[in-house]
Amino acid sequence: MRSLPTKHLSGFSQWKSDLLVCIVVALMACGIGSGTNAFRRNPLPWRYLSPAERLQAQLTELPAASVPRKEAAYVSVEELKAGWLLLDARPEVFYEAGHIPDALLLDRENFRSHYERLRPLLEKDKAQLLVIYCHSLECEDSALVADALSKLGYTNLRILLGGWEAWQERKQP
Amino acid sequence: MKGSSILLVLRLGLAAVFLFAGALKVADPRAFSDSVATFRLLPTSLITLVAVSLPMLEIMLGAMLFWPRLARPAALGILLLSLSFTAALISGWLRGLPIDCGCFGQGNWSTQPTLLLLRNTLLVVVAFFIYSRLGKVNGHARRPLHV
Numbered sequence: 001m002r003s004l005p006t007k008h009l010s011g012f013s014q015w016k017s018d019l020l021v022c023i024v025v026a027l028m029a030c031g032i033g034s035g036t037n038a039f040r041r042n043p044l045p046w047r048y049l050s051p052a053e054r055l056q057a058q059l060t061e062l063p064a065a066s067v068p069r070k071e072a073a074y075v076s077v078e079e080l081k082a083g084w085l086l087l088d089a090r091p092e093v094f095y096e097a098g099h100i101p102d103a104l105l106l107d108r109e110n111f112r113s114h115y116e117r118l119r120p121l122l123e124k125d126k127a128q129l130l131v132i133y134c135h136s137l138e139c140e141d142s143a144l145v146a147d148a149l150s151k152l153g154y155t156n157l158r159i160l161l162g163g164w165e166a167w168q169e170r171k172q173p
Numbered sequence: 174m175k176g177s178s179i180l181l182v183l184r185l186g187l188a189a190v191f192l193f194a195g196a197l198k199v200a201d202p203r204a205f206s207d208s209v210a211t212f213r214l215l216p217t218s219l220i221t222l223v224a225v226s227l228p229m230l231e232i233m234l235g236a237m238l239f240w241p242r243l244a245r246p247a248a249l250g251i252l253l254l255s256l257s258f259t260a261a262l263i264s265g266w267l268r269g270l271p272i273d274c275g276c277f278g279q280g281n282w283s284t285q286p287t288l289l290l291l292r293n294t295l296l297v298v299v300a301f302f303i304y305s306r307l308g309k310v311n312g313h314a315r316r317p318l319h320v
Contacts, residue, residue: 014245018304021246022253025237029230030222037202037225044202048210048220091204109203138271 051108055144058112059151072146072157075131077170080160085121089134089145090164100133100167108134108141111148126153133160133167180306183299184238184248190296191235191251198228208273212265230254238303245307252300259293262286 037043049057080086086103088095095105104121106114115122122130130149134141142159149157160166198205206224209215215223234254237247265272266286 015249018246018249021243022250025233025246025250026226026230029233030226033225033227033229034222036199036229037221040202044206044221044225046218046221048206048217048224050210051207 051140052144055108055111055148059148061112062115062152072132072143072150072159074161075158076161077166080131084129084131086160087130087132087145088164089132089141090139094135094164098164100164103133106132106145108145108148111145115152122154127155129156129158130154131158131160133163135163136165137162139163176306180303183303184244187248187251187296187299187303188235188238191231191238195228195231195235198224199232202228211270211273212261213268213270214261214264245304248300248304248307252297252304255293255296255300259290259297262289262293266290 086100087106088099088103089106089108090099091109092105092107095103095107099105104118106118122128132142132146132149134145142163146157146159162169202224205228206220209220209224209227210217230250231254234247234250237243238251240247262272272286272289
């Protein structure tokens with residue numbers, strides 16, 4: 001019997017026991033993660049709901065519009081005019097980090113609570129021009145919020161093309 | 174710098190990356206579940222389970238890297254995890270999906286796939302290096318293979 005050189009194998013000979021430890025840790029992570037979720041103030045439902053489905057669920061608690069829905073049009077940063085009401089559809093953390101001057105937070109995730117806060121201002125005139133923006137060209141939050149507002153009876157909606165990113169680029173000299 | 178010092182620095186660095194990434198996701202599991210959903214790889218019944226378990230796993234593996242006796246399995250776990258992330262990224266990339274990797278918490282934009290792949294490749298290389306070197310430096314007794 002002769003020994004094989006173990007120089008190149010020394011790091012891998014215990015891989016089975018290492019893998020077993022990994023599996024045990026992964027099962028523990030599943031248990032702790034599920035337990036933590038169950039005790040959260042606002043736990044995630046076990047069946048995943050997309051952002052659109054979650055927004056729809058919030059809308060059921062608000063009065064639906066009796067007027068026909070209207071698709072939101074797009075507006076560019078260059079076309080923005082003073083006095084237009086801007087609504088930021090990004091999550092609150094991003095709004096707090098920076099937003100277009102005078103824009104109001106209407107976060108898609110907490111739409112109902114933010115809408116209730118803005119309700120006196122918004123419901124004054126449901127035909128007023130509302131410009132909604134999110135992070136960039138690729139985000140869907142502004143379209144989702146615009147759709148929700150349209151279901152609530154707002155008729156003059158615009159989505160800011162390129163959102164916050166476009167606004168910041170425009171700001172650069 | 175000696176080999177053991179380089180290994181220690183890499184171990185601590187990798188641990189910090191996984192602890193940080195895990196903690197950010199734990200703070201906002203809803204955003205992470207949205208990121209998991211963008212890959213369109215899992216049924217809706219599994220997305221939440223993955224979104225709440227994966228950050229915990231990252232934190233546990235990151236913490237295990239600090240503990241010399243558990244550092245090897247932790248490096249193997251991170252290696253397998255990083256390989257899975259890379260496979261998921263490539264799959265999303267090939268299908269032309271706007272991937273929000275959610276790697277470091279709440280994302281609200283799609284992420285550059287090439288940068289993500291580069292970062293994941295780096296993680297794979299570092300985890301592989303740690304896994305392959307740790308036994309040697311720790312001097313664990315190994316039984317030679319006989320033929």
